[in-house]
Amino acid sequence: xxxxxxxxxxxxxxxxxxxxxxxxxxxxxxxxxxxxxxxxxxxxxxxxxxxxxxxxxxxxxxxxxxxxxxxxxxxxxxxxxxxxxxxxxxxxxxxxxxxxxxxxxxxxxxxxxxxxxxxxxxxxxxxxxxxxxxxxxxxxxxxxxxxxxxxxxxxxxxxxxxxxxxxxxxxxxxxxxxxxxxxxxxxxxxxxxxxxxxxxxxxxxxxxxxxxxxxxxxxxxxxxxxxxxxxxxxxxxxxxxxxxxxxxxxxxxxxxxxxxxxxxxxxxxxxxxxxxxxxxxxxxxxxxxxxxxxxxxxxxxxxxxxxxxxxxxxxxxxxxxxxxxxxxxxxxxxxxxxxxxxxxxxxxxxxxxxxxxxxxxxxxxxxxxxxxxxx
Amino acid sequence: xxxxxxxxxxxxxxxxxxxxxxxxxxxxxxxxxxxxxxxxxxxxxxxxxxxxxxxxxxxxxxxxxxxxxxxxxxxxxxxxxxxxxxxxxxxxxxxxxxxxxxxxxxxxxxxxxxxxxxxxxxxxxxxxxxxxxxxxxxxxxxxxxxxxxxxxxxxxxxxxxxxxxxxxxxxxxxxxxxxxxxxxxxxxxxxxxxxxxxxxxxxxxxxxxxxxxxxxxxxxxxxxxxxxxxxxxxxxxxxxxxxxxxxxxxxxxxxxxxxxxxxxxxxxxxxxxxxxxxxxxxxxxxxxxxxxxxxxxxxxxxxxxxxxxxxxxxxxxxxxxxxxxxxxxxxxxxxxxxxxxxxxxxxxxxxxxxxxxxxxxxxxxxxxxxxxxxxxxxxxxxxxxxxxxxxxxxxxxxxxxxxxxxxxxxxxxxxxxxxxxxxxxxxxxxxxxxxxxxxxxxxxxxxxxxxxxxxxxxxxxxxxxxxxxxxxxxxxxxxxx
Numbered sequence: 001x002x003x004x005x006x007x008x009x010x011x012x013x014x015x016x017x018x019x020x021x022x023x024x025x026x027x028x029x030x031x032x033x034x035x036x037x038x039x040x041x042x043x044x045x046x047x048x049x050x051x052x053x054x055x056x057x058x059x060x061x062x063x064x065x066x067x068x069x070x071x072x073x074x075x076x077x078x079x080x081x082x083x084x085x086x087x088x089x090x091x092x093x094x095x096x097x098x099x100x101x102x103x104x105x106x107x108x109x110x111x112x113x114x115x116x117x118x119x120x121x122x123x124x125x126x127x128x129x130x131x132x133x134x135x136x137x138x139x140x141x142x143x144x145x146x147x148x149x150x151x152x153x154x155x156x157x158x159x160x161x162x163x164x165x166x167x168x169x170x171x172x173x174x175x176x177x178x179x180x181x182x183x184x185x186x187x188x189x190x191x192x193x194x195x196x197x198x199x200x201x202x203x204x205x206x207x208x209x210x211x212x213x214x215x216x217x218x219x220x221x222x223x224x225x226x227x228x229x230x231x232x233x234x235x236x237x238x239x240x241x242x243x244x245x246x247x248x249x250x251x252x253x254x255x256x257x258x259x260x261x262x263x264x265x266x267x268x269x270x271x272x273x274x275x276x277x278x279x280x281x282x283x284x285x286x287x288x289x290x291x292x293x294x295x296x297x298x299x300x301x302x303x304x305x306x307x308x309x310x311x312x313x314x315x316x317x318x319x320x321x322x323x324x325x326x327x328x329x330x331x332x333x334x335x336x337x338x339x340x341x342x343x344x345x346x347x348x349x350x351x352x353x354x355x356x357x358x359x360x361x362x363x364x365x366x367x368x369x370x371x372x373x374x375x
Numbered sequence: 376x377x378x379x380x381x382x383x384x385x386x387x388x389x390x391x392x393x394x395x396x397x398x399x400x401x402x403x404x405x406x407x408x409x410x411x412x413x414x415x416x417x418x419x420x421x422x423x424x425x426x427x428x429x430x431x432x433x434x435x436x437x438x439x440x441x442x443x444x445x446x447x448x449x450x451x452x453x454x455x456x457x458x459x460x461x462x463x464x465x466x467x468x469x470x471x472x473x474x475x476x477x478x479x480x481x482x483x484x485x486x487x488x489x490x491x492x493x494x495x496x497x498x499x500x501x502x503x504x505x506x507x508x509x510x511x512x513x514x515x516x517x518x519x520x521x522x523x524x525x526x527x528x529x530x531x532x533x534x535x536x537x538x539x540x541x542x543x544x545x546x547x548x549x550x551x552x553x554x555x556x557x558x559x560x561x562x563x564x565x566x567x568x569x570x571x572x573x574x575x576x577x578x579x580x581x582x583x584x585x586x587x588x589x590x591x592x593x594x595x596x597x598x599x600x601x602x603x604x605x606x607x608x609x610x611x612x613x614x615x616x617x618x619x620x621x622x623x624x625x626x627x628x629x630x631x632x633x634x635x636x637x638x639x640x641x642x643x644x645x646x647x648x649x650x651x652x653x654x655x656x657x658x659x660x661x662x663x664x665x666x667x668x669x670x671x672x673x674x675x676x677x678x679x680x681x682x683x684x685x686x687x688x689x690x691x692x693x694x695x696x697x698x699x700x701x702x703x704x705x706x707x708x709x710x711x712x713x714x715x716x717x718x719x720x721x722x723x724x725x726x727x728x729x730x731x732x733x734x735x736x737x738x739x740x741x742x743x744x745x746x747x748x749x750x751x752x753x754x755x756x757x758x759x760x761x762x763x764x765x766x767x768x769x770x771x772x773x774x775x776x777x778x779x780x781x782x783x784x785x786x787x788x789x790x791x792x793x794x795x796x797x798x799x800x801x802x803x804x805x806x807x808x809x810x811x812x813x814x815x816x817x818x819x820x821x822x823x824x825x826x827x828x829x830x831x832x833x834x835x836x837x838x839x840x841x842x843x844x845x846x847x848x849x850x851x852x853x854x855x856x
Contacts, residue, residue, distance in 0.1 A: 009451045009462070026602065027473035028466045048466050051451075051459075075599055076479050095477075120602075123584070126487040142489045150490040155497060183487055200495050207497060227610070290613050301445060309617060330438060334445045350602075351465055368451070368462065 010366040018358035035064030071116030072127035083111030102143040107133035132172030178222030191217025223290040235280035239264035248324035258326040264297035281343035296342035304332040403436035604634030639668040655686035
């Protein structure tokens with residue numbers, strides 16, 4: 001076999017709902033964030049030890065944890081930014097977890113998603129954290145700033161009483177940083193439950209581009225955060241996977257994309273797709289190769305994709321304006337991991353092929369993918 | 376309601392589910408459908424036919440979606456201990472690094488300033504857009520209203536008598552072109568300013584960046600440097616894969632700067648990037664730098680050989696390819712190149728041949744010089760080891776460029792006629808450029824440009840401008856010439 005293969009190296013069953021899993025940079029440890037049955041938040045740190053996992057630390061807090069990231073912390077401190085079910089964003093020093101380094105009640109409702117940048121990238125502007133919440137707001141935080149966000153991207157204030165208008169507010173399900181190739185440029189991509197996809201330009205403080213996709217957006221990620229926008233992967237409910245070519249923006253048509261409609265469903269052993277349409281929960285690009293990425297689907301299957309660029313990345317349309325050309329998606333491997341959705345996944349930033357996945361069957365898995373360097 | 380059978384859905388006759396048809400079929404889309412029907416088992420189970428159809432499809436469309444299979448996850452028990460060993464080793468290694476990091480004290484490295492608190496309004500875009508549009512359209516109507524004020528009243532017969540439509544048309548054309556030209560000039564000015572600015576800025580930025588880099592490097596521990604260097608190298612690889620060699624080179628350069636002691640791979644990768652861009656000298660330097668760090672790096676030797684060959688130093692490359700074979704006797708590309716070199720070797724001079732020295736001939740025109748230099752370089756590349764030949768002095772003809780410029784004769788006649796034509800225009804009161812300027816410009820103009828002007832006098836700015844300041848000045852201009 002010369003194509004990449006996924007192997008389940010270790011499997012750990014836990015007694016709480018797993019919401020997020022993240023490797024601690026430059027270590028053999030990873031963090032599992034979750035919610036206990038009594039809706040307390042739990043943070044476990046596991047360490048790889050030859051053929052077994054060892055729980056190093058366990059922390060319990062009042063509110064259930066939803067999402068976390070190490071993106072804004074330097075290699076020396078490795079603090080984790082965590083969003084919880086009550087709309088609180090806290091930055092924890094994993095050595096001293098009882099007192100948060102930074103703690104702010106950022107949103108009125110659950111923080112669905114978090115992304116951060118600037119910790120380990122040099123010459124890329126200040127470290128910032130972005131959160132997206134059920135209250136419809138996207139907020140950018142700088143932990144040196146105090147209790148207010150540095151950029152507040154909220155929907156306009158509601159008129160009338162809150163009950164009638166409550167479902168007008170969009171629910172932000174996914175956020176991602178990108179285009180941070182120097183100290184000024186920075187873009188936030190946000191995906192909402194109604195399929196709205198918005199790009200916010202933090203330098204110009206304006207909406208750079210927006211589009212509406214058929215289904216609610218569950219995951220967005222730029223292939224690289226710290227280069228001029230190259231590609232943006234978007235996953236949706238009902239199995240949509242879209243990859244936008246972000247190099248060329250047409251004034252009216254926007255960015256061009258390639259779409260895969262059944263990325264969440266099981267392809268079956270005979271190549272025939274059956275079963276209900278399933279959500280694609282997450283997309284994660286390989287840190288060592290930006291054109292390879294993984295999606296985690298609602299049927300518990302994960303897939304590795306490879307993006308193939310077209311010969312020319314743009315064409316001139318009838319008016320002589322540049323228009324992007326999307327490439328092709330090639331499915332490298334499809335593996336069923338669990339009977340429940342695989343909704344969180346993290347490649348190890350320093351070791352090619354090592355990954356940790358969290359699924360709704362209350363378990364965490366350490367995976368090894370072989371031959372990724374052949375892609 | 377009964378579900379449609381696949382056969383009906385795809386509108387494929389039953390007869391096509393047949394060995395002969397499958398073998399003949401050349402349409403990958405149809406083949407996919409046939410495979411789908413056969414696999415579904417709705418028409419019965421034919422293992423041989425299915426296999427045959429699949430093989431055919433593989434031939435027609437190797438990356439068809441029909442070949443996507445779901446796999447069962449394998450557990451690590453199925454793996455050999457040998458395969459897991461690298462992971463275990465890595466774990467130990469990373470734990471050591473992890474510990475080393477945690478010992479490092481955090482110093483407050485200077486971070487970029489905090490962003491000013493601000494807001495981005497969503498959903499209000501439309502209002503803004505319509506507002507600006509309205510403003511624009513209002514401005515437009517204003518302008519058009521102003522333009523209308525110069526109109527001759529329909530009852531003013533005196534003025535209408537004097538009105539000459541041809542002249543008016545000519546004037547309008549001229550005016551249009553003048554505005555066009557002004558726009559062009561402005562754009563040019565802006566461009567040059569921008570270029571100058573960016574150049575100055577670039578130099579500034581480079582210096583600042585270098586300084587900052589040096590500062591940062593001082594602050595970082597060896598461990599962190601390694602990390603960053605590795606990251607830059609990987610990014611370089613990504614750029615290399617998509618053939619963006621310039622970017623790749625700059626990433627590799629950063630990688631080398633961050634961790635010069637373990638930069639063998641970065642040097643090696645930068646060498647191949649340079650090689651792809653035909654920058655042979657730089658590639659050679661990088662290969663040599665890599666070989667200083669890792670003397671037996673086969674790839675580096677091979678690339679050094681390729682660079683030498685590309686540069687035209689075949690004898691050196693021959694030796695290097697041989698060295699590759701000594702280290703790795705079955706290296707295919709080295710074998711191939713050696714074979715090729717042996718064929719070419721007949722043309723090669725003995726190693727004691729002297730190098731051809733080409734003396735530079737002084738040239739008045741820089742361009743000429745440049746192109747000759749390039750040619751020389753090419754020659755050097757092509758056969759620097761040629762058999763000793765008598766020294767050849769460059770026998771390029773020297774052109775007297777002054778001859779090309781013959782301002783007086785040509786201009787005089789032409790300008791006179793043009794000015795006469797323009798002089799006929801009464802009261803043409805356009806905003807002039809200074810006339811002396813024009814004269815100078817024309818004197819400096821080389822012949823071909825002049826010819827172009829003759830071809831289409833109205834579209835050329837210099838000539839047209841003459842009419843701007845009336846006929847008397849035009850005559851003056853001609854006298855000057």
